[in-house]
Amino acid sequence: MDTILAGFSDAFTLSNVLFVLLGVLIGQLFAAAPGVGSLIAITIAVPYTFYMSPVAALGFLIGINKGGTIGGAVSAILMNTPGSPEATASTFDGYPMTQQGKARKALRAAHFSSVTGDTLSDLVLIFVAAPLSIVAMKMGPPEMAAVILVALVIIAGLVGNSMIKGLIAAFLGLFMSLVGMDQSTAAERLTFGIPELMDGISITAAGIGVLALGEILRQIVFSDSLPRLDQKNSESVKAGEPFTWQDFRTILPTILRSTMIGTLIGAIPGIGSSAAGFLGYTAAKRASKTPERFGKGEIRGVAASEAANSSVVGANFIPLLSLGIPGNVAAAIILGAFLIHGLTPGPQLFSEQPRLVYSLFAVMLIGDLLNLITGLFTMGLFARVIRIPLTYIIPCVVVLCITGVIVADSLFDAWLLLGMAVAGFFMRMLNFSFVTFIIGYVLGPMFEEAFGQAMIMADGDPLYLLQRPIACVFILLAAVVLVSLLRQHRRAGKASAILK
Amino acid sequence: MRLIKHCAAAVLAVCTLTATLVSPSATADQWPSKPITLLVGFSAGGGADTLARLMARALEEDLGQPVVVENKAGGGGVVMATLLQRAPADGYTVGFTSDSTFDALPFIVRTAYQPDDFDYLATVTELQNALVAGASAPFSTWEEMLAYAREQGGLTFGSLSPITTKFAERLAKQEGIRVRTVPIKGGRQIITDVMGRHLDVGWSAGVHQAYLNDQGVKVIVAMNSERLRTSPDVPTIREQGYDRSYTSYFMLAAPKGIPAPVRDKLLAAIRKAATSKDVANLAEEKMKFPNVVLPAETLTRFIQLRSAENEREFSE
Numbered sequence: 001m002d003t004i005l006a007g008f009s010d011a012f013t014l015s016n017v018l019f020v021l022l023g024v025l026i027g028q029l030f031a032a033a034p035g036v037g038s039l040i041a042i043t044i045a046v047p048y049t050f051y052m053s054p055v056a057a058l059g060f061l062i063g064i065n066k067g068g069t070i071g072g073a074v075s076a077i078l079m080n081t082p083g084s085p086e087a088t089a090s091t092f093d094g095y096p097m098t099q100q101g102k103a104r105k106a107l108r109a110a111h112f113s114s115v116t117g118d119t120l121s122d123l124v125l126i127f128v129a130a131p132l133s134i135v136a137m138k139m140g141p142p143e144m145a146a147v148i149l150v151a152l153v154i155i156a157g158l159v160g161n162s163m164i165k166g167l168i169a170a171f172l173g174l175f176m177s178l179v180g181m182d183q184s185t186a187a188e189r190l191t192f193g194i195p196e197l198m199d200g201i202s203i204t205a206a207g208i209g210v211l212a213l214g215e216i217l218r219q220i221v222f223s224d225s226l227p228r229l230d231q232k233n234s235e236s237v238k239a240g241e242p243f244t245w246q247d248f249r250t251i252l253p254t255i256l257r258s259t260m261i262g263t264l265i266g267a268i269p270g271i272g273s274s275a276a277g278f279l280g281y282t283a284a285k286r287a288s289k290t291p292e293r294f295g296k297g298e299i300r301g302v303a304a305s306e307a308a309n310s311s312v313v314g315a316n317f318i319p320l321l322s323l324g325i326p327g328n329v330a331a332a333i334i335l336g337a338f339l340i341h342g343l344t345p346g347p348q349l350f351s352e353q354p355r356l357v358y359s360l361f362a363v364m365l366i367g368d369l370l371n372l373i374t375g376l377f378t379m380g381l382f383a384r385v386i387r388i389p390l391t392y393i394i395p396c397v398v399v400l401c402i403t404g405v406i407v408a409d410s411l412f413d414a415w416l417l418l419g420m421a422v423a424g425f426f427m428r429m430l431n432f433s434f435v436t437f438i439i440g441y442v443l444g445p446m447f448e449e450a451f452g453q454a455m456i457m458a459d460g461d462p463l464y465l466l467q468r469p470i471a472c473v474f475i476l477l478a479a480v481v482l483v484s485l486l487r488q489h490r491r492a493g494k495a496s497a498i499l500k
Numbered sequence: 501m502r503l504i505k506h507c508a509a510a511v512l513a514v515c516t517l518t519a520t521l522v523s524p525s526a527t528a529d530q531w532p533s534k535p536i537t538l539l540v541g542f543s544a545g546g547g548a549d550t551l552a553r554l555m556a557r558a559l560e561e562d563l564g565q566p567v568v569v570e571n572k573a574g575g576g577g578v579v580m581a582t583l584l585q586r587a588p589a590d591g592y593t594v595g596f597t598s599d600s601t602f603d604a605l606p607f608i609v610r611t612a613y614q615p616d617d618f619d620y621l622a623t624v625t626e627l628q629n630a631l632v633a634g635a636s637a638p639f640s641t642w643e644e645m646l647a648y649a650r651e652q653g654g655l656t657f658g659s660l661s662p663i664t665t666k667f668a669e670r671l672a673k674q675e676g677i678r679v680r681t682v683p684i685k686g687g688r689q690i691i692t693d694v695m696g697r698h699l700d701v702g703w704s705a706g707v708h709q710a711y712l713n714d715q716g717v718k719v720i721v722a723m724n725s726e727r728l729r730t731s732p733d734v735p736t737i738r739e740q741g742y743d744r745s746y747t748s749y750f751m752l753a754a755p756k757g758i759p760a761p762v763r764d765k766l767l768a769a770i771r772k773a774a775t776s777k778d779v780a781n782l783a784e785e786k787m788k789f790p791n792v793v794l795p796a797e798t799l800t801r802f803i804q805l806r807s808a809e810n811e812r813e814f815s816e
Binding site: 137138139140141180181187188195196198199200339344346347348352449452453456457459 | 543573574575578579582583609610612654656680681682683684685686688689691692693695696698699710
């Protein structure tokens with residue numbers, strides 16, 4: 001109890017709160033601005049957290065993550081263009097509401113649904129993570145290898161429309177992660193005698209290159225002509241029908257349902273907020289007595305999508321904190337930030353630094369609160385931000401990307417960054433999932449390590465696995481997931497064949 | 501506003517100009533006349549990095565020039581040492597890492613440098629190397645561990661680096677037991693794995709000291725040449741009949757050939773910083789590493805001796 005209080009009081013310093021606030025605002029802004037999502041903001045921000053204390057740094061990044069959950073809804077609702085991909089399902093009813101002059105109501109519904117979903121999933125995290133981490137102490141190398149296997153199978157199958165392309169991207173990520181020094185023999189792998197490569201390709205360079213700069217490159221080349229917000233819609237943000245207490249009561253059951261879905265999805269590594277948004281929306285439509293109103297400006301539709309995609313954010317930290325396995329790309333990038341600050345997420349973090357873990361929880365709750373308060377003012381403001389043309393946004397982002405990498409790593413890594421950006425560009429062009437690429441890059445070395453260790457422990461005896469029942473369960477699970485995903489893909493393949 | 505900008509630009513220009521003009525003509529009397537770079541062989545965060553940063557701060561106060569810390573982690577310090585060797589020997593670039601970077605790794609990995617490419621300046625702390633087991637392990641002493649290994653048909657050993665792997669090979673050979681070496685990244689993971697009894701024993705360079713309790717770990721044998729401060733009752737590996745021990749240090753080095761007057765000044769400043777209250781406090785209290793500050797001559801001899809030992813061992 002003392003540790004909990006100490007942890008919470010550590011979090012409540014002025015500088016920490018200010019950093020969380022800054023993060024929330026940046027997250028909202030990036031998610032609202034066209035072309036750049038909050039994920040890009042997190043990747044770019046990591047190197048700048050280098051000089052903060054661990055709590056401030058993580059608070060800042062978590063703030064961005066949280067701010068992004070409400071920013072993305074703005075352009076989805078006002079312009080029918082999701083500011084970040086996870087807000088796609090919010091366009092279905094959000095934009096029709098705008099067309100009916102109810103933009104103000106829709107924005108507020110999105111705001112409150114997001115914050116409620118996010119806060120509830122944080123609470124689940126806080127209550128579940130510590131007991132889970134005790135169980136996680138029972139996980140040795142064989143169990144870790146099995147869990148990572150499950151994560152890899154789910155990710156490879158779920159992302160993108162081609163499983164083969166997803167797997168190719170994941171293996172490319174794995175391949176990139178091989179660069180550097182082999183842990184057991186200290187032999188150099190793929191370093192070409194360059195000393196800077198001995199420590200491998202830095203996660204900042206890989207992440208910013210593929211995720212942020214790659215996307216920017218694509219936008220420069222294809223200079224997406226974005227839809228512009230027209231005057232009428234922009235006015236209804238201020239003057240339209242207000243959001244009432246009655247509205248909140250109407251959407252509350254939807255919020256709770258979507259939060260459950262989002263939290264569950266967040267806790268499983270690899271699915272992510274976009275899928276959660278769609279699932280939450282579909283579930284709300286199915287549960288509704290008037291499903292025909294969905295897609296025509298139903299306020300529950302906005303709430304369903306936003307609560308579901310936001311509740312992924314807190315729950316993503318469940319596998320990250322209890323097992324050290326990132327649930328999605330944002331969590332993978334935040335894992336990198338943990339490592340930069342000398343912290344290894346996983347069961348031992350709870351026993352070693354319980355105080356820090358509770359500060360982290362406190363910071364998350366502060367972020368929720370700030371998101372709630374600032375959203376009241378900023379969402380109207382962002383209605384104007386989304387009118388900034390890409391010509392101004394892109395140069396700023398490029399400068400931030402490059403200086404960030406130089407700050408965190410070195411000039412050498414800036415060249416690596418450019419290479420990775422080109423790779424990220426082509427992956428987008430050829431429809432290879434950059435999500436599986438990055439996850440492969442992050443999970444690859446973890447899998448290699450745990451698998452190698454497990455093999456040595458087993459001493460080449462396959463029956464050794466029977467002594468590790470937990471590992472057996474996870475391997476079975478991986479097999480089940482793989483088979484069901486293959487079936488789904490075959491069915492989807494048949495369906496699309498019929499459509500043609 | 502514009503005025504401020506212009507002033508700032510002017511100041512910056514003058515600074516750059518002086519820096520470029522002064523540096524080539526800098527002599528020993530003027531040293532240090534520009535910022536000093538401290539290359540650190542560990543990533544940011546964590547104990548070793550904090551120690552290096554405190555050293556940098558203490559040096560800065562003493563020398564009156566900024567000391568810029570650059571983290572060059574990787575390969576157990578090889579990345580840092582490779583860059584350090586290439587730096588000019590003018591006293592403006594200094595490296596911080598553990599001695600194994602210089603006296604062990606060149607014989608294990610193909611490094612671009614050799615042990616005699618550097619001037620060794622001073623140590624800051626002595627590490628506390630130990631063989632540890634989970635508190636619930638059915639053995640507590642060296643003899644019990646060997647008996648357990650014979651009975652169970654072998655031991656699993658969490659290895660930290662090629663050097664500790666080599667130790668496991670010697671152990672297996674000398675005692676006639678099977679040792680299955682599991683390479684593990686990072687000392688903390690080894691502690692977690694022995695605590696959870698996933699591994700029988702593991703190597704710790706000192707992290708174990710925070711876990712010496714009923715749920716944590718116990719020390720089976722001390723790997724340093726002397727007994728460990730936090731486990732004074734546990735015998736050392738030499739006491740168990742081995743002809744070598746594994747004492748190691750966090751230490752500072754510079755490219756070979758720094759002009760003697762500069763070197764003297766640098767050594768004096770480093771000695772002062774390493775014995776300063778901040779550094780000593782972090783080492784002794786937080787990291788529980790003895791603040792052993794060996795002078796340059798002793799350290800150089802130590803590294804030569806250890807290099808010879810490792811060269812022999814790894815060419816076997």
